[in-house]
Amino acid sequence: MIESDSGPEIGQVVCIRKGRDTGQFAIVIQLINERFVFIADGDKRKFDRPKKKNIQHLECFDYISPEVRNSLLDTGKVTNGKLQWALGKFMEDVLEATEKGDEFDGERRCH
Template sequence: MKAQIGQLIKILKGKDEERYAVIVEVLDERFVLIADGKKRKFDAPKKKNVLHLELLPIISQEVAISLQETGKVTNAKLRYAVQKVAHGKEINNG
């Protein structure tokens, strides 16, 4: 599976292990920028190797559309997307 903007991920390696976040930018085949809107804000995303992430089969349409239209997304939208996954609720894939 290829990483996509707005895709939810679970961090497998590093100090944020077991946390969820959203891909806010795909840098290349190996690296993406992630943010969760809480610990990792949109203004200061974390660069991660995709091998250290579990790519979940969930795309947050709200986040993806916001990034496509404006180039940015609110931390509240990121928190909302992460919270829904962390609490086991599916996000509408539109």
């Protein structure tokens, strides 16, 4: 999987590296400042109750969901179903790009 060198962007897929949700994937739904973002996955962490995370505790992937990004920029919100769909699409794309069992175990977890 390709990691992004720049800071996180709205709609970008991230992997949580520190905290209770370590290893889980989520999507950046709001930039707070240069240190913090709000993330959600539409399942455990819903859009209306996002998690505030230090960007140093996240691994940012070079993958931005245009559906989530456009929805957030146009209306200021996104459905939990769309977040789940975008993460599922990311998983499919990652599975196609990597060999089975390489960096992904198929359960919305990263290593």
